[in-house]
Amino acid sequence: EGIGPQEYTALKLQVKEWAPEIAQIVKGKIEDDAKVFFVPATLRPETMYGQTNCFVGPKINYGLFKLKEKEYVIVTKRAAWNMAFQGHFFQDGYFPKSQDELPLILEAPGSSFVGTLINAPLSFHKDGVYILPMESVSASKGTGVVTSVPSDSPDDYATLMDLIKKADYYGIKKEWAEKEIFPLIDTPTYGNLTAPALIKQLKINSPKDVTQLAEAKDLAYTEGFYKGTLIVGEFKGEPVSVAKDKVRQSLYQSGDAFPFAD
Numbered sequence: 001e002g003i004g005p006q007e008y009t010a011l012k013l014q015v016k017e018w019a020p021e022i023a024q025i026v027k028g029k030i031e032d033d034a035k036v037f038f039v040p041a042t043l044r045p046e047t048m049y050g051q052t053n054c055f056v057g058p059k060i061n062y063g064l065f066k067l068k069e070k071e072y073v074i075v076t077k078r079a080a081w082n083m084a085f086q087g088h089f090f091q092d093g094y095f096p097k098s099q100d101e102l103p104l105i106l107e108a109p110g111s112s113f114v115g116t117l118i119n120a121p122l123s124f125h126k127d128g129v130y131i132l133p134m135e136s137v138s139a140s141k142g143t144g145v146v147t148s149v150p151s152d153s154p155d156d157y158a159t160l161m162d163l164i165k166k167a168d169y170y171g172i173k174k175e176w177a178e179k180e181i182f183p184l185i186d187t188p189t190y191g192n193l194t195a196p197a198l199i200k201q202l203k204i205n206s207p208k209d210v211t212q213l214a215e216a217k218d219l220a221y222t223e224g225f226y227k228g229t230l231i232v233g234e235f236k237g238e239p240v241s242v243a244k245d246k247v248r249q250s251l252y253q254s255g256d257a258f259p260f261a262d
Ligand code: A2H
Pocket: 006, 041, 042, 043, 044, 047, 136, 137, 138, 139, 140, 141, 142, 143, 144, 145, 146, 147, 148, 149, 152, 153, 154, 156, 217, 221
């Protein structure tokens, strides 16, 4: 992509129903009619039609921050501080001058949010998708929240298959991870389900196969960006290299996303 720092697309995934444990913690701390958003940062906005869930690091600490009247976001403190510099917490002439001045309502580990139902903009899963755990989420990148597109992200696909295989071990309901995976992008080399094809071809068995996953990630990204054609949505039929920015702009315009620099 372009030169200079990556422009992430920060997507707003609104909470529809809290998992029981976290519901108790949130209760009384925010207005009953407040909107709360998980905010994943993505480099592939054109794939948002295929979101099947959203990942958090189970051991990472997240904050619920007040963005504006009756609107809150869940990200790492590090990401909230970046957001502050990008103007998101500027209200009534007030700007947080240190991390301690961020409008933090509560903190909780990622594990406590697992099972929360959220609305993912553009996703074909209109009834909502679930927050699920991913061990490999980095606390020091993006927002610490990663939306999951298993059709086109080898990391997401490998993690999701592992969650389904070992649902009890991970303490999740299998159904939370078993959403249908739709083809979004057609490519000459891997067909229209690039990530599953690469997982098979490189014989990746688990999210712990980090070397092969890194290779799969590079291959998927390059093939998708330079040779892929979007086969769904408003910009169906357009090359990914063109559609990417159109989908991004459309998400900004609808208010479902905002630009985010790391
Ligand atoms: B991408 P870069 Cl379909 N920890 O979005 C781990 N991974 C993170 C992260 C974090 N804290 N924050 C963002 N990411 C992921 C979609 C996608 C992504 C697809 C295919 C590839 C892909 C759906 N997941 O990324 O290291 C996010 O996943 C592979 C390049 O900053 C984000 O885009 O270059 C990407 O990694 C950012 O990675």
